[in-house]
Amino acid sequence: MTPIESDSQDIAVSVKDLTMAYREKPVLWDIDMEVPRGVLMAIVGPNGAGKTTLIKAILGLLKPAAGKVEIFGKPFESQRYYVGYVPQCGSVDWDFPTNALDVVTMGRYGHLGWFKRPSKMDRDLALDALDRVGMADFADRQISQLSGGQQQRVFLARALVQDAMIYFMDEPFVGVDAVTEKTIVGILKTLRDQGKTVIVVHHDLQTLSEYFDWAFLMNVRQIALGPVSEVITQENLKAAYGGRSAIF
Amino acid sequence: MLSFDYTLIVVLFGTLILGLVSGCLGAFALLRRQSLLGDAISHAALPGICIVFMLTYSKHPLLLLLGAAVAGWIGTITVMAVVRHTSVKEDAALGIILSVFFGMGLVFLTIIQRMPTAQQSGLSTYLFGSASTLLLNDVITMAVLGAITLGILLLFWKEFKLLTFDRDYAQSLGFPISRLDILITTLIVFSIVIGLQSVGVVLMSAMIIAPAASARQWTDKLSVMVCLSGVFGAVSGVIGALLSGAISKLPTGPTIVVVISIIVIVSLLFAPLRGIVWGAMRQRRYRDNIRFQTMLTNLMLFSESDTDPFYPHDIAALTAIGRGPARKAMADLKEKGLVVNPEADMWALTAAGLKEARCILADKIGGASHD
Amino acid sequence: MIDQLFVLAIACVVAIACALPGVFLVLRQVALMSDAISHAILLGIVIVFFIVKDLHSPFLIVGAALTGILTVVLTELVIQSGRLKKDAAIGLIFPFFFSIGVILITQFAGSVHLDSDAVLLGEIAFAPFNRFLIMGLDLGPISLWVMGAVLVLNVTFITLFYKELKLSTFDSALAASMGFSPVVLHYALMSLVSITAVGAFDAVGSILVVALMITPPATAYLLTRQLKRMLLLSALIGILSAVMGFFFAVAIDASIAGAMATVTGVFFLLAFCFSPDQGVLQKYLRLKAQRVSFSATMLLVQLLDHEGTDTEREENTVSNMIDHMGWTEPFVKQVVRHGLHQKAIIRKGDGLFLTDLGRELARSAMTHT
Numbered sequence: 004m005t006p007i008e009s010d011s012q013d014i015a016v017s018v019k020d021l022t023m024a025y026r027e028k029p030v031l032w033d034i035d036m037e038v039p040r041g042v043l044m045a046i047v048g049p050n051g052a053g054k055t056t057l058i059k060a061i062l063g064l065l066k067p068a069a070g071k072v073e074i075f076g077k078p079f080e081s082q083r084y085y086v087g088y089v090p091q092c093g094s095v096d097w098d099f100p101t102n103a104l105d106v107v108t109m110g111r112y113g114h115l116g117w118f119k120r121p122s123k124m125d126r127d128l129a130l131d132a133l134d135r136v137g138m139a140d141f142a143d144r145q146i147s148q149l150s151g152g153q154q155q156r157v158f159l160a161r162a163l164v165q166d167a168m169i170y171f172m173d174e175p176f177v178g179v180d181a182v183t184e185k186t187i188v189g190i191l192k193t194l195r196d197q198g199k200t201v202i203v204v205h206h207d208l209q210t211l212s213e214y215f216d217w218a219f220l221m222n223v224r225q226i227a228l229g230p231v232s233e234v235i236t237q238e239n240l241k242a243a244y245g246g247r248s249a250i251f
Numbered sequence: 252m253l254s255f256d257y258t259l260i261v262v263l264f265g266t267l268i269l270g271l272v273s274g275c276l277g278a279f280a281l282l283r284r285q286s287l288l289g290d291a292i293s294h295a296a297l298p299g300i301c302i303v304f305m306l307t308y309s310k311h312p313l314l315l316l317l318g319a320a321v322a323g324w325i326g327t328i329t330v331m332a333v334v335r336h337t338s339v340k341e342d343a344a345l346g347i348i349l350s351v352f353f354g355m356g357l358v359f360l361t362i363i364q365r366m367p368t369a370q371q372s373g374l375s376t377y378l379f380g381s382a383s384t385l386l387l388n389d390v391i392t393m394a395v396l397g398a399i400t401l402g403i404l405l406l407f408w409k410e411f412k413l414l415t416f417d418r419d420y421a422q423s424l425g426f427p428i429s430r431l432d433i434l435i436t437t438l439i440v441f442s443i444v445i446g447l448q449s450v451g452v453v454l455m456s457a458m459i460i461a462p463a464a465s466a467r468q469w470t471d472k473l474s475v476m477v478c479l480s481g482v483f484g485a486v487s488g489v490i491g492a493l494l495s496g497a498i499s500k501l502p503t504g505p506t507i508v509v510v511i512s513i514i515v516i517v518s519l520l521f522a523p524l525r526g527i528v529w530g531a532m533r534q535r536r537y538r539d540n541i542r543f544q545t546m547l548t549n550l551m552l553f554s555e556s557d558t559d560p561f562y563p564h565d566i567a568a569l570t571a572i573g574r575g576p577a578r579k580a581m582a583d584l585k586e587k588g589l590v591v592n593p594e595a596d597m598w599a600l601t602a603a604g605l606k607e608a609r610c611i612l613a614d615k616i617g618g619a620s621h622d
Numbered sequence: 623m624i625d626q627l628f629v630l631a632i633a634c635v636v637a638i639a640c641a642l643p644g645v646f647l648v649l650r651q652v653a654l655m656s657d658a659i660s661h662a663i664l665l666g667i668v669i670v671f672f673i674v675k676d677l678h679s680p681f682l683i684v685g686a687a688l689t690g691i692l693t694v695v696l697t698e699l700v701i702q703s704g705r706l707k708k709d710a711a712i713g714l715i716f717p718f719f720f721s722i723g724v725i726l727i728t729q730f731a732g733s734v735h736l737d738s739d740a741v742l743l744g745e746i747a748f749a750p751f752n753r754f755l756i757m758g759l760d761l762g763p764i765s766l767w768v769m770g771a772v773l774v775l776n777v778t779f780i781t782l783f784y785k786e787l788k789l790s791t792f793d794s795a796l797a798a799s800m801g802f803s804p805v806v807l808h809y810a811l812m813s814l815v816s817i818t819a820v821g822a823f824d825a826v827g828s829i830l831v832v833a834l835m836i837t838p839p840a841t842a843y844l845l846t847r848q849l850k851r852m853l854l855l856s857a858l859i860g861i862l863s864a865v866m867g868f869f870f871a872v873a874i875d876a877s878i879a880g881a882m883a884t885v886t887g888v889f890f891l892l893a894f895c896f897s898p899d900q901g902v903l904q905k906y907l908r909l910k911a912q913r914v915s916f917s918a919t920m921l922l923v924q925l926l927d928h929e930g931t932d933t934e935r936e937e938n939t940v941s942n943m944i945d946h947m948g949w950t951e952p953f954v955k956q957v958v959r960h961g962l963h964q965k966a967i968i969r970k971g972d973g974l975f976l977t978d979l980g981r982e983l984a985r986s987a988m989t990h991t
């Protein structure tokens with residue numbers, strides 16, 4: 004293995020010169036980001052900073068005005084099976100006729116490809132994932148009859164059965180009680196310890212250093228990237244939040 | 252009097268197919284919040300039917316259906332384009348397509364009615380539908396198109412389910428969502444045009460919405476919902492056709508719609524779990540329960556300060572701090588043996604009542620510490 | 623000839639009477655309630671007709687308007703029960719009412735002048751022949767009187783409650799906090815729609831009511847954002863559609879109502895393509911220009927970032943832009959041309975260099991985001 008190859012293998016996500024605009028309004032401006040493999044990273048920034056947009060652009064859900072994204076050194080398209088995604092809560096119709104197990108099974112659809120139906124094995128994997136997030140008892144529940152925290156855990160389980168190398172999660176702690184929050188963090192840390200890369204949109208600066216190794220601070224432009232302690236400085240926060248920093 | 256002759260069997264098959272297909276696809280239309288798109292599509296189909304007839308002078312069912320499908324499809328695409336490219340909202344876009352396309356259809360229809368060919372009579376049955384005009388040829392065409400539609404639905408079942416439930420996630424898994432959108436919308440268009448001859452353009456939208464709206468009330472499982480919706484559609488189609496065959500001058504489309512509407516009403520009110528009636532009863536029982544509990548615990552709390560737990564209290568005092576009509580609640584409690592009234596308007600706990608009240612209080616305190 | 627003039631007059635009055643409440647339907651995103659109401663009222667008309675046995679009884683209007691309101695109330699109830707979404711609720715109730723209406727007509731009305739086709743399609747050509755007679759005095763077609771009254775009612779209502787309607791349409795929370803109940807206004811508007819639909823029904827049929835209520839206001843919405851102008855413009859487009867539709871229908875001897883609906887669609891299509899602000903054509907051109915100028919600014923920022931660094935020679939080149947930004951070659955050329963034209967950059971062979979102006983533009987772009 005040549006050094007260059009191993010280098011690109013150690014960078015899980017690489018974003019170069021990413022610029023995004025909704026109509027004429029720039030939402031992301033010239034973002035460069037390299038996330039090493041095996042870190043648990045938070046994307047931090049004020050509301051409207053473009054965090055969701057960044058994730059969606061990385062996942063190819065939005066078309067950037069310029070720039071490119073690579074996953075393990077290759078374009079996203081060829082690598083999508085290494086990527087798991089937990090969308091922002093509330094983006095689905097909760098009254099949809101489906102139960103928790105069914106939702107989690109959807110995480111296998113990417114592996115199944117066209118036309119193939121989920122097998123017994125896929126269902127077992129889904130049950131397993133539900134168990135890991137502590138929701139095995141709720142497998143048959145219609146999703147609207149779950150609490151906010153339970154719904155979030157179901158969506159986490161759905162990403163888990165994708166068996167990805169990199170996970171993206173958009174504000175998984177919104178509307179979640181303290182106990183569930185700790186459970187989810189525990190699962191994320193386990194994933195990290197298994198060598199997976201986890202990237203989470205987060206907006207509680209208080210818990211940042213407790214939960215995460217790395218942070219990416221941004222507000223339209225990138226402000227800092229690196230270990231949490233290096234990123235969260237007075238100066239950086241001021242650059243991101245202006246005068247209205249949450250804790251300092 | 253009805254006799255099950257050949258013509259009737261053909262008609263029944265036709266309405267069965269139409270109900271089944273529109274029911275199954277309607278379930279997806281409902282979940283995709285495209286219910287009213289059905290209204291626009293079915294109205295938009297009219298000019299398509301007319302143009303095909305004017306061009307070919309043929310009433311071959313396949314040609315007419317294809318004309319209807321193309322026009323319905325153009326209508327749908329136009330709605331999507333208007334919503335996407337302008338600030339006009341979906342409701343207005345649907346209304347525009349519905350009325351303007353239908354208006355064009357009327358213009359063509361009046362032109363056709365003046366055409367010298369004897370063939371022209373019959374196109375206006377597409378307004379309100381007439382199952383009795385279904386011929387074997389029509390039904391075969393419907394069956395083939397219906398089978399193709401349902402076949403594709405089954406083939407792409409997993410993809411459609413994911414697309415309908417969570418678009419963003421489907422896209423992140425690499426499914427081409429706009430192409431799937433177009434595919435399922437096309438299937439919905441086909442399910443509508445299949446029924447136009449029997450139900451008519453004016454009312455066909457009901458056959459998309461109503462079976463699905465009923466089915467949704469009975470189940471929380473997509474596959475069951477789609478099947479049930481197909482069954483409801485088929486049943487209403489067949490019953491409607493039978494009725495309109497038996498009673499003279501009873502138009503098929505409206506009859507089918509009345510039948511399916513009755514199914515909707517029953518489902519909305521009485522379906523297990525989701526039925527509105529059961530919901531209201533649960534709500535009431537819950538409120539009654541709260542009231543009973545308040546009464547019992549109040550009686551106990553009053554009494555304990557009096558050291559005699561079975562001390563009778565005046566109804567006026569209970570009314571003052573309880574909720575709702577106290578007299579009725581006490582009468583109900585008495586029936587359960589939890590309270591007694593030794594004299595008029597004086598009420599006291601029984602031993603069972605005291606036990607119950609203690610339980611309630613313990614529960615309340617225990618429950619509070621949970622949060 | 624005089625009859626044709628009456629037809630035109632009726633059509634114009636109907637067009638204005640429909641367009642005015644239609645503006646609020648479109649703005650409040652309940653346009654399809656006009657579809658629901660205009661179909662559902664058939665049931666009211668039929669039931670009242672069976673009772674009073676007179677097709678021109680004022681009770682017909684009352685009964686029909688009540689059915690319209692009933693439809694709205696039932697729809698709201700179903701939505702509030704949480705069992706169905708809004709679109710499904712709207713689409714369920716009116717077919718039921720309409721079907722019962724049609725069945726009643728076919729079963730019991732027999733030879734009476736009330737048949738389902740006419741109800742749906744209207745026949746404005748016959749409208750002048752129903753005369754308004756008072757003690758033998760011929761006062762013209764009834765339809766003209768009825769629709770004139772409806773028009774006066776609509777204009778009065780909208781003038782009187784203009785402020786409230788405007789406020790509750792654009793900010794219902796604020797309106798509610800100021801004491802204008804949005805619910806009351808909603809039902810008032812729906813009543814207006816019902817009455818208008820009933821009045822117009824006999825002359826133009828339910829589908830043209832929908833066309834006239836939704837399409838001209840939506841067209842006006844593409845042309846202006848001011849409520850007053852939108853009301854005027856809608857009325858104007860309605861009248862033009864009615865007049866042009868009439869002559870078109872006469873020329874090809876086809877359904878008048880259908881032709882009018884078609885013309886409203888033509889107006890919408892024109893606005894959709896060519897509206898100076900919202901039109902697809904304008905938007906396309908603007909978007910293209912925007913994309914180039916936005917990209918040119920990005921190019922400037924990129925050049926500034928690498929200016930004076932070791933890698934400047936490789937980074938700040940045309941070929942690197944193709945590679946780096948993920949742009950196609952023709953697009954890079956377009957962007958560079960834009961930059962050159964702005965006098966923000968200079969090109970030397972493959973290399974790109976900022977001018978002073980370019981540097982300033984890049985800096986201001988960075989600070990402004």
Ligand SMILES: Nc1ncnc2c1ncn2[C@@H]1O[C@H](COP(=O)(O)OP(=O)(O)O)[C@@H](O)[C@H]1O
Nearest residue numbers: 025026030048049050051052053054055056057
């Ligand atoms: N579909 C959209 N159209 C136009 N602007 C949008 C759209 N989605 C988001 N925006 C704008 O982009 C900015 C960034 O949004 P988002 O990425 O959701 O921020 P965050 O997730 O950091 O709160 C916001 O100012 C928002 O208003």
Ligand SMILES: [Mg+2]
Nearest residue numbers: 054055056091
């Ligand atoms: Mg966000």
